[in-house]
Amino acid sequence: MGAALVSAVFFGVNAVASKILYAPKAAAGFDAVGLFVARGVWSLPLFLLLAVATRPRRCPPLTIRSAALFLFCGIAYGPGTNALSALGAHATSASHAVLLLSLFPPLAAGMAALFLRERLSVLKIIAIAIGITGAATLTLSRSSGAATMTGDLLIAVFILAWAILTLGIRQLDKVYPALFVVGVFGALGCIALGALGVIAGRLDSVLIPAQHFDVQTVLWFDVELVLLLSLAGQLLQSMALRVLNVAIVVALTSYGSIFFGLAASWTILGERLTVQDIVAAAFLVTALGLSLWPEHGPRSGT
Numbered sequence: 001m002g003a004a005l006v007s008a009v010f011f012g013v014n015a016v017a018s019k020i021l022y023a024p025k026a027a028a029g030f031d032a033v034g035l036f037v038a039r040g041v042w043s044l045p046l047f048l049l050l051a052v053a054t055r056p057r058r059c060p061p062l063t064i065r066s067a068a069l070f071l072f073c074g075i076a077y078g079p080g081t082n083a084l085s086a087l088g089a090h091a092t093s094a095s096h097a098v099l100l101l102s103l104f105p106p107l108a109a110g111m112a113a114l115f116l117r118e119r120l121s122v123l124k125i126i127a128i129a130i131g132i133t134g135a136a137t138l139t140l141s142r143s144s145g146a147a148t149m150t151g152d153l154l155i156a157v158f159i160l161a162w163a164i165l166t167l168g169i170r171q172l173d174k175v176y177p178a179l180f181v182v183g184v185f186g187a188l189g190c191i192a193l194g195a196l197g198v199i200a201g202r203l204d205s206v207l208i209p210a211q212h213f214d215v216q217t218v219l220w221f222d223v224e225l226v227l228l229l230s231l232a233g234q235l236l237q238s239m240a241l242r243v244l245n246v247a248i249v250v251a252l253t254s255y256g257s258i259f260f261g262l263a264a265s266w267t268i269l270g271e272r273l274t275v276q277d278i279v280a281a282a283f284l285v286t287a288l289g290l291s292l293w294p295e296h297g298p299r300s301g302t
Contacts, residue, residue, distance in 0.1 A: 003236040003237070003239045003240040004236065004237065004240040004244070004248075004249045004252035004253050004256070005252050005253075005256050006236055007232070007233045007236035007237050007240070007253060008252060008253050008254075008255075008256025008257045008259075008260060009256070009257075009260045010224070010228040010229045010232060010233040010236075011101075011229065011233055011253060011257040011261075012098065012256065012257035012258065012259065012260030012261030012262075012263075012264065013224060013260060013261060013264045014085060014089070014097075014224075014225070014229055014261070015085070015089040015094040015097035015098055015261060015265075016094050016261065016264040016265050016268055016269060017220040017221075017224045017225055017229075018032075018035060018085070018086060018089035018090065018094075018225075019089060019094045019269060020216065020220050020268070020269075021035060021216075021217070021220055021221060022035075022089075022090055026216060026217075027212050027214045027216060027217055028208050028209070028212045028214075028216075028217045028221065029208070030205070030208065030221075031090070032086045032087045032089070032090035032091075033086075033087075033197075033200055033202050033205070034202055034205030034208065035086045035205075035221075035225075036082045036083045036085075036086040036087075036193055036196075037193055037194065037196065037197035037200070037202050037203065037205050037206065038205045038206050038208055038209060038221070039082060039086070039193070039221070039225050039226060039230065040078060040082060040189070040190040040191075040192070040193025040194055040196075040197070041190065041193070041194050041197070041203075041206045042206070042209060042221075042222075042226050043186065043190050043226050043230040043231065044187060044190035044191065044194065046186075046226070046227075046230070046231045047182070047183050047184075047186035047187040047189075047190055047230075047231070048183070048187050049183075050179060050180075050182060050183035050186070050231070050235075051180060051183025051184050051186075051187055052183070053183075054177055054179040054180040054183060055180055056176070056177055056180065059176075060175050060176065066172070066175060066176075069168050069171055069172050070172065070181075070184050070185055070188060071188060072164075072168055073165055073168040073169060073172065073181075073185035073188075073189075074184075074185045074186075074187075074188025074189040074191075074192060075188075075189070075192060076161045076162075076164045076165035076168060076189075077165055077185055077186060077188075077189035077234070078188070078189025078190060078191075078192040078193045079189075079192050079193065079196060080158070080161025080162070080164070080165065080189075081158055081161050081162050081165060082189065082193055082230075083193065083196065084154050084155070084157055084158035084161060085097075085155070085158045087151075087154050088151050088152070088153075088154030088155035088157075088158055089151075089155075090151070091150050091151030091154060092150075092151025092152050092154075092155060093151075094261070094265045094269055095262065095265050096151070096152060096155070097151075097155050097261075098257070098258055098261035098262055098265060099135055099258065099262075100152060100155045100156060100159060101135070101159065101254045101257050101258050101261070102131060102132055102134075102135025102136070102254065102255075102258065103156060103159050104159050104162060104163060104250050104253070104254040105128045105131060105132070105247070105250045105251045105254045105255070106128060106132065107159065107160065107163045108162075108163035108166050108167070108246055108247070108250040109124075109128065109246060109247035109250060109251075111163055111164070111167055111246075112166075112167060112170070112245065112246035112247060113247075115167060116167060116170065116171075116246065118245045118246055118247060123290055123293060124247050124248060124251060124290075126290060127251055127255075127287045127290035128247070128251055128287070130283050130286050130287040130290065131251065131254070131255040131258075131283065131284060131287030133283050134255075134258075134280045134281070134282070134283025134284040134286075134287060135255075135258060135280070135284070137276060137279060137280035137283060163250070165185075166237070166241065166246055166249070166250060167246065168185075169181060169182075169185075169237065169238050169241050170241045170245075170246055172185070173238060173241055173242040178235075178238040178239050178241075178242045179235060179238070179239075181238055182231075182234045182235050182238045186230070186231070186234055209221055209222060237249065237253065240252075240253075251287070255284050255287045258284055259281065259284050259285065262281065
C-alpha cells in the first residue's frame with residue numbers, strides 16, 4: 001500500500017508541473033506537444049537500463065499474448081497517458097485535471113471486475129463511494145484557472161488509458177518481474193512518443209531541457225516529470241499491483257493524487273481554498289483512510 005500511496009504524490013502534481021512549464025514566463029517555453037515528446041525521449045534511456053538490469057536469467061518465453069500485452073501497455077502509457085495528460089493539462093485548469101482523477105477508481109475497478117473477475121470488499125466500495133462524493137463536491141466548487149470542455153475530455157480519455165494500462169500491468173506482473181515489466185512497456189511507450197515527435201516535426205523539443213538548466217526546468221521537468229513521475233511512479237504502481245488487486249491500488253493512487261494535487265495547486269499555483277473545498281477534502285481524506293484500513297482474511301481477486 002505504501003508504494004501506491006507514494007506514487008500518488010508524483011501523479012498528483014503532474015498537472016501542476018505541466019502548468020508551471022507552460023507558463024509564458026517559464027524559461028523553457030514548453031507547449032503540450034513539445035513537453036510529451038521531450039519527456040518521452042528523455043525517459044527512454046532510464047526505461048531501457050531498467051529493462052536490461054532487471055531481465056530475469058530464466059526469462060519466461062515471450063508468447064504472442066505477452067508480446068501483445070507489452071505493446072498494448074506501451075501504447076497506453078506513451079500516447080495514452082503521457083501525451084493525453086500533457087494536452088489535457090494545457091487546455092484545462094490544474095484543479096480540474098486533478099478533480100477528474102475521481103473517475104479512475106470506479107472505471108478501473110469496474111474494468112477489473114469485468115475482465116479480471118476481481119471482487120471488491122464492502123469497505124473498499126465504501127471508500128470509493130466516499131471519494132467520488134468528495135471529488136464531485138470539489139467539481140461543483142469554483143477553481144482558479146480556465147477549464148475547457150476539450151481539456152476535460154482529453155483528461156477523461158487519459159484516465160481511461162491509465163485504467164487500461166493498470167489492467168495490463170496486473171496481467172504482466174503475473175508472468176514477469178514487476179521492474180522488468182515497467183522497463184519494457186515504458187521503453188515502448190517512450191519510443192512511440194518519439195515517433196509522434198518525428199511525425200509532428202517536433203523532435204527539436206528534445207533539446208529544450210539540455211538548453212535550460214534553471215531551477216524551474218530541472219525541478220519540474222527533469223526531477224518530477226522524468227525521474228519521479230515517469231520512472232519512479234510506474235515502478236511503485238507495478239510493485240503495488242503485484243501484491244494488491246486493482247481496486248485497492250487505484251483507490252489509493254487516485255484519491256491520494258487528488259489530495260496531493262489539490263494541495264500543490266493551492267500552495268504553488270495560488271488557487272483559493274473555499275469552505276466547499278475543505279468539506280470535499282475531508283471526504284477524500286476519509287476515503288484514503290478507508291483504503292488504507294487493513295482487512296483480515298484472504299485477499300479478494302487472487
